Amino acid sequence: MYSCLSGGLGNQMFQYAAAYILKQYFQSTTLVLDDSYYYSQPKRDTVRSLELNQFNISYDRFSFADEKEKIKLLRKFKRNPFPKQISEILSIALFGKYALSDRAFYTFETIKNIDKACLFSFYQDADL
Template identity: 45%
Template sequence: MTITIHLVGGLGNQMFQYAFGTALAQHYQTNLLLDDSWYARLPAADTARQMDLMCLKISNTQFIPPQKEAFSFIKSTRLKKLLQSFLPNGPVVHREKKGFFFDRAVFTLNSANTQNHFFTGYWQAFNYIEAIRTQLQAEFQPRAGLNQHYQYYRSLMQSSPAAMVHVRRGDYIHLPAAAQFHGALSLHYYLAGMRLILEREPNTQFFLFSDDLPWCKENFPRDFKITYIDRSDAADADAQEIDLMTYCQHFIIANSSFSWWGAWLRKNIDGLVIAPNRWISDTSLDLSDLLPANWQRLPA
């Protein structure tokens, strides 16, 4: 038996998928394979992404090698695997039934010992991975270590009460599909979160991460003590910034897996984590499997 995980999306999504696969492989005491074929034919409507997992200190680096196979003329990996499942000895295909939902059934597969299993989805629920948190804290660090550019910000974080603020705009504003599905959070959400932290820690220094720093510098009040994180041009900048986030004491995350990981991997578990009460445009979505109960939700 082998567990194969279909990887899609940016680094935050890749981390969720890898973590889910690792937890599942350990549960069944079997091997984990990673399918990164999505990145070779990125859908035109999606945000441009690249495979970034290798920038992290992950212990499992077994990727499916490019190969000729049945149904190779079909571009969709999910459809291809579904068709292959009808072949003798084909994999059992599992497609995530519901986003941001913990599906206990994946840990009780009837055919776990006799067939290979292929999983496609995002698997963004902390219950899948809570048991391996310590392992993930060790693996989800930059393989090359924190570089000098970000070490400077880390030294500032360690010298005063520090709070991370992540403002994601970019594709949430300018890419129609992402803007409609996710949508950027309001400035009111961020300011309410910052004031809440200041009530607890008046001397807090805020460290703001964003893909749109000019907008942030123009719109965030100047009376807050804010250090804006200039993005490095290093190839592993995403991995560097998620790791840098974990050194803060308090967190105001965006509706983004990127800052979700910064907060979940945090080194100080006693601080405040503030999250939006909506993750996507559908405000009726139940977020209890995505956002731990001790994370405080604010209107967004």
């Protein structure tokens, strides 16, 4: 399972916590933290840095260089108004996993297949 980190410390903590809880449920799944966002942030975003690593957190590894490139490509597709199916096809082609968004995270059908997912852009959202 990939947890693609982005945003400030609060968002990083929320994104990590969501992935960590799921890792407890799917113990055989490898938890990979992706920090590629912090190396190539969109110019329109507020400049942020990875701050989560200052805490004693538990994960299996950070993403490798080739994975960072694939995730960067997925992020680019997710920012554009392409049909959702294109992003899903690309995610499956690159990782053999589907990209899981905030709203999808809160459905039982999605949760039971979480070990096959990349977690993207998890933010605290009062609308969910």
